[in-house]
Amino acid sequence: xxxxxxxxxxxxxxxxRKRTITxxxxxxxxxxxxxxxxxxxxxxxVTLYPILYAIYLSLFNYRLTDPSGRKFVFLQNYGVALTDxxxxxxxxxxxxxxxxxxxxxxxxxxxxxxxxxxxxxxxRTLRTVVLIPYSIITVVSAFSWLYAARVDTGFFNHWLxxxxxxxxxxxxxxxxxxxxxxxxxxxxxxxKTTPFMSLLLLAGLAQIDSSxxxxxxxxxxxxxxxxxxxxxxxMKAALMVAVLFRTLDAIRIYDNPYVMxxxxxxxLTLSMLVANETINRVEIGMxxxxxxxxxxxxxxxxxxxxRGFKVDLTTTGGRN
Amino acid sequence: MDSTMSxxxxxxxxxxxxxxxxxxxxxxxxxxxxxxxxxxxxxxxSKNTFGNFWPKxxxxxxxxxxxxxxxxxxxxxxxxxxxxICLSATIISVVLATFCAYAISRxxxxxxxxxxxxxxxxxxxxxIAMVTPLFNLWRQIGLFDTIPxxxxxxxxxTLPLSIWILSAFFQQIPWExxxxxxxxxxxxxxxxxxxxxxxxxxxxxxxxxxxxxxxxxxxxxxLNLTSSNARTVPAALAFFTGASQxxxxxxxxxxxxxxxxxxxxxxxxxFQRRIVSxxxxxxxxx
Numbered sequence: 001x002x003x004x005x006x007x008x009x010x011x012x013x014x015x016x017r018k019r020t021i022t023x024x025x026x027x028x029x030x031x032x033x034x035x036x037x038x039x040x041x042x043x044x045x046v047t048l049y050p051i052l053y054a055i056y057l058s059l060f061n062y063r064l065t066d067p068s069g070r071k072f073v074f075l076q077n078y079g080v081a082l083t084d085x086x087x088x089x090x091x092x093x094x095x096x097x098x099x100x101x102x103x104x105x106x107x108x109x110x111x112x113x114x115x116x117x118x119x120x121x122x123x124r125t126l127r128t129v130v131l132i133p134y135s136i137i138t139v140v141s142a143f144s145w146l147y148a149a150r151v152d153t154g155f156f157n158h159w160l161x162x163x164x165x166x167x168x169x170x171x172x173x174x175x176x177x178x179x180x181x182x183x184x185x186x187x188x189x190x191x192k193t194t195p196f197m198s199l200l201l202l203a204g205l206a207q208i209d210s211s212x213x214x215x216x217x218x219x220x221x222x223x224x225x226x227x228x229x230x231x232x233x234x235m236k237a238a239l240m241v242a243v244l245f246r247t248l249d250a251i252r253i254y255d256n257p258y259v260m261x262x263x264x265x266x267x268l269t270l271s272m273l274v275a276n277e278t279i280n281r282v283e284i285g286m287x288x289x290x291x292x293x294x295x296x297x298x299x300x301x302x303x304x305x306x307r308g309f310k311v312d313l314t315t316t317g318g319r320n
Numbered sequence: 321m322d323s324t325m326s327x328x329x330x331x332x333x334x335x336x337x338x339x340x341x342x343x344x345x346x347x348x349x350x351x352x353x354x355x356x357x358x359x360x361x362x363x364x365x366s367k368n369t370f371g372n373f374w375p376k377x378x379x380x381x382x383x384x385x386x387x388x389x390x391x392x393x394x395x396x397x398x399x400x401x402x403x404x405i406c407l408s409a410t411i412i413s414v415v416l417a418t419f420c421a422y423a424i425s426r427x428x429x430x431x432x433x434x435x436x437x438x439x440x441x442x443x444x445x446x447x448i449a450m451v452t453p454l455f456n457l458w459r460q461i462g463l464f465d466t467i468p469x470x471x472x473x474x475x476x477x478t479l480p481l482s483i484w485i486l487s488a489f490f491q492q493i494p495w496e497x498x499x500x501x502x503x504x505x506x507x508x509x510x511x512x513x514x515x516x517x518x519x520x521x522x523x524x525x526x527x528x529x530x531x532x533x534x535x536x537x538x539x540x541x542x543l544n545l546t547s548s549n550a551r552t553v554p555a556a557l558a559f560f561t562g563a564s565q566x567x568x569x570x571x572x573x574x575x576x577x578x579x580x581x582x583x584x585x586x587x588x589x590x591f592q593r594r595i596v597s598x599x600x601x602x603x604x605x606x
Binding site for chain 2: 033047147
């Protein structure tokens with residue numbers, strides 16, 4: 001078993017490949033596109049036109065209520081957005097949510113995945129129960145956390161009051177300030193999306209050949225050494241996909257803070273700002289520009305992650 | 321693996337599952353408790369027990385509302401649409417993504433990076449900015465408020481994620497088996513079908529679960545691209561009204577959430593069996 005060695009970069013490969021394009025290589029190329037083509041076409045069919053149209057609209061000063069007043073302003077919308085203090089406030093709020101939820105979910109998701117991977121009893125029950133929050137529709141989960149935290153309808157304050165032997169104020173208003181609101185938003189986000197993380201990490205964990213871990217154990221490696229030197233390197237691809245998609249999804253957080261605070265107390269996120277411009281203020285041009293900015297931010301973060309993890313999914317593994 | 325584990329660590333793992341289950345289940349039970357509360361009990365602490373958690377006099381009125389009452393015509397078709405649309409989208413998307421990811425991680429052909437990058441880019445364009453042009457396009461070509469009209473955007477929603485998850489998964493499969501098959505004279509396609517597919521099953525089912533929930537959760541597409549013939553549950557919930565026009569339908573929404581979760585749990589149970597059986601078969605050892 002040399003999984004790790006298989007993925008080592010083979011620098012001489014492209015040269016030898018180019019020199020002789022055999023029938024087999026040509027067959028492989030056409031099979032490659034025949035297999036990958038349909039997915040590629042379907043993705044572009046739905047998204048290409050809306051994306052290009054949004055980029056086009058972002059160059060105009062355009063209100064839906066005043067179509068005749070549409071005026072080409074080139075990059076002016078971008079300039080206005082990037083110099084607006086509200087934009088940067090939303091930027092900070094969004095990234096606080098992203099960093100806090102990602103850090104907690106990574107640790108929690110990994111812990112849950114490790115337990116699920118090895119547990120004997122209750123194996124199936126745990127694996128099913130853990131996934132339930134992911135199946136609850138985001139709006140519903142947001143409402144239930146909102147009602148749980150509110151002074152009049154909730155149980156949080158009552159339970160905290162009980163657990164601290166009356167030390168916690170029963171009338172504490174979680175939605176009265178920025179940080180306490182963000183705490184509840186992050187908690188419900190973590191509850192809702194940790195299953196995504198643990199499911200992907202479990203799939204990665206289960207692919208690790210247990211004989212490697214056993215060998216390390218025989219050699220006297222501690223639990224932490226085995227985890228850090230054997231487990232993590234062998235599930236790097238799964239780890240990257242889990243972290244990447246969770247982060248990029250978190251950057252676009254919308255439903256959850258919308259239901260909880262509707263942006264009060266400086267809890268407005270970037271996606272909510274986009275929606276406010278396009279739907280409430282019908283500033284289509286500005287809204288599109290903000291959408292494109294959000295999109296670029298997401299792409300930059302994605303680029304950093306893919307580079308940072310040093311995982312190249314396009315290398316064909318297992319070949320010489 | 322199981323046989324080598326000491327009894328002590330088995331107990332330790334079972335113990336560790338308790339806090340995980342409590343953390344997961346308390347909000348679920350809370351949703352259920354809320355669905356059993358009458359409108360009066362929602363805001364009145366004296367009508368609830370256990371720290372304002374559980375209603376003293378539980379009522380099924382909210383369930384009656386969604387199955388027989390005012391929300392009946394809204395909820396039941398929506399549930400049906402959700403199941404049909406999300407299952408179709410999941411199956412199509414996972415099949416397409418499996419082919420695509422196999423090609424990316426196993427075959428040498430130009431344009432692999434382009435596919436992965438495009439997948440990432442399209443999946444992260446804000447949905448909210450995509451929906452208006454799509455709405456206009458759908459009206460023109462007659463896909464508005466039809467079931468395929470929602471399956472197609474859900475494919476775009478789930479394909480990128482599926483392609484990435486499966487590519488990562490396929491990369492870690494020990495490919496010696498496939499090579500062995502090819503040495504024995506199998507073509508690339510035969511090696512894929514006979515050797516790789518069984519090895520890949522756990523990854524494929526993991527992806528299917530994630531793709532299904534991604535589609536299941538969608539609110540924006542459903543709200544904007546359907547009116548009645550294809551509206552799914554998340555959008556239908558937005559049209560729920562309470563007993564009177566001025567009360568919030570909190571209890572009814574929670575009741576709907578509970579009902580909607582049941583088929584999903586059954587689905588997870590079915591899929592999850594495949595994950596477990598796939599993961600524990602040690603076909604590649606030695």
